[in-house]
Amino acid sequence: MKMNRRRFLLGTTVIGGGLLIGYATTRPSKHAQANANLATDEQSFLTTWLRIDPDNTVTVIVPHSEMGQGVLTSLPMMAADEMDADWSKVRVEQAPATDLFANGVLIKGFAVSMGVSVPRFLDGLIDTAAQIMNIQITGGSSSVRFTGENGMRVAGAAAREMLIKTAAARWEVPESELTARLSHVHHEATGRSFTYGDLVTDAARFEPSPTPVLKDPSAFTLMGKSIPRIDIPAKVDGSAAYGIDARLPGMLYAAVKTSPVFGNKLVSVNSDAVMQRRGVVRVVELEDAVAVVADNYWRAKEALAALDIRFEETANDQVSTQSIYAQYDTALQGELEEDVEEGDTPAALASAAQVIEATYRVPYLAHAAMEPMNCTVHFHDGKCDVWTGTQDNLGIRGRVASVAEMDENDVTLHPFYLGGGFGRRLPNVTNTIDQATRIAQQFDVPVKTIWSREEDIQQDYYRPAVTSKFRAGFDANNRLIAWENHYIGRNEPAEAAHTPYSIENKSIAFAESETHVPFGAWRSVAHSQHTFFLESFVDELAHRSGQNPYQFRLDMLADKPRHAAVLRAAAERAGWERNLPEGHAQGIALQESFGSIVAQVAEVSITPDGQVRVHRVTCAVDCGRAINPDTVASQAESGVIFGLTAALFGEITIEQGRVVQSNFTDYEMLRLADSPEIDVVTIKSGAALGGLGEPATPPVAAAVANAVYILTGQRVRELPLKNYRFTTVPPESV
Amino acid sequence: MARFRVNGVEQELDIEPEMPLLWALRDELGLTGTKFGCGVAACGACTVQVNGNPVRSCVTPVSAVEGTEITTIEGLTASAGALLSPVQQAWIEHQVPQCGYCQSGMIMAVSALLTSNPNPTDADVDGAITNVCRCGTYPRVRRAIRSLTSTTTA
Known part of the structure; x- marks a missing residue:
């Protein structure tokens, strides 16, 4: 049993004369709900693998979605480096969810045919193999640090060993005399060489090792270099295809209006009013929405706007942001669920010489990915084809199958580039997919459902x-001895509310408070709210106790050398509080998320009309080491701007049970003119790889708000900053 | 009938005069490089050039472009021959795009700006390039534009 599994971990298949090496990975248990739709055990195992063809090209098949984070480049770099492939001969393919499983020959070599719970079951049974299998597939800034580090590198190294073994056998020389370089195996002593293509067919006869020898970082030839991204050329000439660009013969287009009060049902619609309009084919009534299907999206959208659509009224029509905040406050007075309990916080607070209290809040936010939500679905011959960009192609395929009550093997998902993900295209937030499926079920031609930007803003997850209340206590020696934090929410990840600072007595607890507003993962999940709270309150404590906010933090990081180093790097690079132009101030913030530690210093001024202007953000990152340093920089820049947009402008308000904002006109985005200079410093700590898609987003709001405090004396405890009219005060009065 | 030239090709479409150019390009002509972002001219993803000027095609009815010469991202590439246009090359050089969805519009806006004003100041750029990029590629957009203007100056 054990042996079977070990053997199946890596498998090979010969196809078209090429060697195919697969690597079995599994899906995280936290996604079990989404994966419940996956029909068979086999399909719950994605594989990452690479293919070598006789013409010496190496194809790396990437089981993650490219949404701008560079995964189509960084994962192949990791496999190619370990196998000493010639990068100019490496090709990349997006793993097609359906082909992967439709072709049994392909999958059988790699996928482990056992249950979803296997990683836990195998723990302790198979040493390294167990760890290797314990891989997260989607989200959580996980691609490079899990699939790449434990999957791609291992598959690449195993391939290299097999190729060397093959050459050694052919030349009848010891493997130790051979070297691999640029897709060739060389026997330096005799000057002979084979291309990988020459060796593949024989190499496929060897069993790939699940524990090949990986390179020492000093031997890397690709990892650590800024390799130009593979997806970029198609993204500058208009040829990159996103889900919304799918074009199929006979395709129709659907425009949808969903009940603006989440969950309220459709009562009536005067469908006949638009049936005579040019191009209109049908008005489809769904449980809580109406769709107009036409031969052109604009015609569908115009007809939809002309309809008189009535939705039911429910108690939810009375809900507002104010009522939600009042509900939160009540919940925080009630029973709380304990998260962290260290020392005796109540006693420490009771004995404290000074107790400081503060309440922070942040509003709802929409994702607002640039590509409006869309999905094209075609039911035909008892089968279903789906064209869309998703953060989990298998999960979405399963979702469509479940909505349509079909066997998921009858559903084919055609992956596309994502015009932004940020959590909006995960498999547990599928209202667009569900609607598109139900609409298309009424047709025998493909139907492309496109949401307007207004629907995107008003029907998000x-x-x-979140409301977060703090109490902190200082002893007579001005030392922070107690930290109490009560907040609303069910956090993911739970550690988002954990502060890295060493404080003897900590008490962190939360209350859940259900509303009818749908929620989901938004870039960095709970970190973006909590880092604003934690790092603003810590800053508040520094000022209130008369200490420098940078030094105050540093003093509490004695047992966290990586954190301290990152904080120091940001402060030093930014020239902390040195030579600032008049009217400028700096704020600092620190957070660890998704395995990476990020500190940011924001340099800020206040405009004559009392608004915040961010001039520069210095971003220090410790993600262990960078696989593609330029991608690390671009993800850090991206994270900063995403967080800054939220800090400055981001606000979804609820009135009468519905979202007030509707488009970029009232849900504003940072633009070029307001974009700060961003200076990224990476620290090569050599620690385990951390993610980078999300960790740069959380700290920036606090860094900016902390600088605003220095300029204005006003502590920002609610976002966004656009709601304030600040007045600057002389520094000495702060 | 709506008549205009797109990327050098005469087009005659039997469509409503009020149909926005965006949907004529995407759904009628299949030119999907031009993107739908907001529908209200607020994000610039749909930017094309009409007689060389940047225009947000999602709010521009085809009746307003009668008889004009329209260039889309596909045309910008084609008109540069086998190579990409200088703006597109700079976009690769500086590794600007991330998700890439807004970049057709961004590139069309920048290319129109540099044609009319080869040496824009930062303030000119800020005023002209108001396209939304949700991935936050702005630092690289600025770097890429600066690389083009300094080249022109030299």
Whole structure:
């Protein structure tokens, strides 16, 4: 049993004369709900693998979605480096969810045919193999650090060993005399060489090792270099295809209006009013929405706007942001669920010489990915084809199958580039997919459902609004001895509310408070709210106790050398509080998320009309080491701007049970003119790889708000900053 | 009938005069490089050039472009021959795009700006390039534009 599994971990298949090496990985248990739709055990195992063809090209098949984070480049770099492939001969393919499983020959070599719970079951049974299998597939800034580090590198190294073994056998020389370089195996002593293509067919006869020898970082030839991204050329000439660009013969287009009060049902619609309009084919009534299907999206959208659509009224029509905040406050007075309990916080607070209290809040936020939500679905011959960009192609395929009550093997998902993900295209937030499926079920031609930007803003799964209350106590020696934090929410990840600072007595607890507003993962999940709270309150404590906010933090990081180093790097690079132009101030913030530690210093001024202007953000990152340094920089820049947009402008408000904002006109985005200079410093700590898609987003709001405090004396405890009219005060009065 | 030239090709479409150019390009002509972002001219993803000027095609009815010469991202590439246009090359050089969805519009806006004003100041750029990029590629957009203007100056 054990042996079977070990053997199946890596498998090979010969196809078209090429060697195919697969690597079995599994899906994280936290996604079990989404994966419940996956029909068979086999399909719950994605594989990452690479293919070598006789013409010496190496194809790396990437089981993650490219949404701008560079995964189509960084994962192949990791496999190619370990196998000493010639990068100019490496090709990349997006793993097609359906082909992967439709072709049994392909999958059988790699996928482990056992249950979803296997990683836990195998723990302790198979040493390294167990760890290797314990891999997260989607989200959580996980691609490079899990699939790449434990999957791609291992598959690449195993391939290299097999190729060397093959050459050694052919030349009848010891393997130790051979070297691999640029897709060739060389026997330096005799000057002979084979291309990998020459060796593949024989190499496929060897069993790939699940524990090949990986390179020492000093031997890397690709990892650590800024390799130009593979997806970029198609993204500058208009040829990159996103889900919304799918074009099929006979295709129709659907425009949808969903009940603006989440969950309220459709009562009536005067469908006949638009049936005579040019191009209109049908008005489809769904449980809580109406769709107009036409031969052109604009015609569908115009007809939809002309309809008189009535939705039911429910108690939810009375809900507002104010009522939600009042509900939160009540919940925080009630029973709380304990998260962290260290020392005796109540006693420490009771004995404290000074107790400081503060309440922070942040509003709901929408994702607002640039590509409006869309999905094209075609039911035909008892089968279903789906064209869309998703953060989990298998999960979405399963979702469509479940909505349509079909066997998922009859559903083919055609992957596309994502015009932004940020959590909006995960498999647990599928209202667009569900609608598109139900609409298309009424047709025998493909139907492309496109949401207007207004639907996108008003029918999202929002980053939750959160209220967070703090109490902190200082002893007579001005030392922080107690930290109490009570907040609303069900956090993911739970550690988002954990502060890295060493404080003897800590008490962290939360209350859940259900609302009818749908919520979901938003870039960095709970970190974006909590880092604003934690790092603003810590800053508040520094000022209130008369200490420098940078030094105050540093003093509490004695047992966290990586954190301290990152904080120091940001402060030093930014020239902390040195030579700032008049009217400028700096704020600092620190957070660890998704295995990476990020510190940021924001340099800020206040405009004559009382608004915040961010001039520069210095971003220090410790993600262990960088696989593609330029991608690390671009993800850090991206994270900063995403967080800054939220800090400055981001606000979804609820009135009469519905979202007030509707488009970029009232849900504003940072633009070029307001974009700060961003200076990224990476620290090569050599620690385990951390993610980079999300960790640069959380700290920036606090860094900016902390600088605003220095300029204005006003502590920002609610976002966004656009709601304030600040007045600057002389520094000495702060 | 709506008549205009797109990327050098005469087009005659039997469509409503009020149909926005965006949907004529995407759904009628299949030119999907031009993107739908907001529908209200607020994000610039749909930017094309009409007689060389940047225009947000999602709010521009085809009746307003009668008889004009329209260039889309596909045309910008084609008109540069086998190579990409200088703006597109700079976009690769500086590794600007991330998700890439807004970049057709961004590139069309920048290319129109540099044609009319080869040496824009930062303030000119800020005023002209108001396209939304949700991935936050702005630092690289600025770097890429600066690389083009300094080249022109030299």
